[in-house]
Amino acid sequence: MMPRALIILALVALTACGSRQDTTDRDTNLRQLRNPTGTPEEFSIVPQKPLEAPESLTELPTPTPGGANRTDQTPLKDSVAALGGSPSRLDPQAGVGAGDQALVARVSRFGRQSNIRQELAAADQEFRERRSLFNWRLVPQDTYNRIYRSQILDPYATLDAARRAGALTPSAPPR
Numbered sequence: 001m002m003p004r005a006l007i008i009l010a011l012v013a014l015t016a017c018g019s020r021q022d023t024t025d026r027d028t029n030l031r032q033l034r035n036p037t038g039t040p041e042e043f044s045i046v047p048q049k050p051l052e053a054p055e056s057l058t059e060l061p062t063p064t065p066g067g068a069n070r071t072d073q074t075p076l077k078d079s080v081a082a083l084g085g086s087p088s089r090l091d092p093q094a095g096v097g098a099g100d101q102a103l104v105a106r107v108s109r110f111g112r113q114s115n116i117r118q119e120l121a122a123a124d125q126e127f128r129e130r131r132s133l134f135n136w137r138l139v140p141q142d143t144y145n146r147i148y149r150s151q152i153l154d155p156y157a158t159l160d161a162a163r164r165a166g167a168l169t170p171s172a173p174p175r
Helices: 001-017 023-030 075-083 098-107 116-131 143-151 154-166
Strands: none
Touching: 116 143
């Protein structure tokens, strides 16, 4: 009995000595979708778009140092174009589209903070750091689900509450 307890104690002590990922890695990738084997990731290797020769040299665009290249990959714009949308609406300088201006005006009627994304990112980082103080596991687990488990809504309880309040709700799959 004693050697078995020592072995278990030694295993627990060894798992506590594991390396901890740094804060920047934890910020950018809560879902931990990385390749642990160290081999090349086949989905990260993307070929460039083919080079295009202009009809004449007067059609060449002016160079923009640090800007986008015509042969750079644009997967979001390519997928929007493939689905029949307008890829130019994804440009940040395009602003709010005409179809969304009424929505933005309605949501902003009481004012809005220009730095809300930075504030939320800082608050979320602080929350995750508080939750990860004594957060080691013997079996690897999804960091995102572990940290935000207490904030997950029960869909059936929410559906029941909406129905009790008189809201029209669609049917839901059985539990």
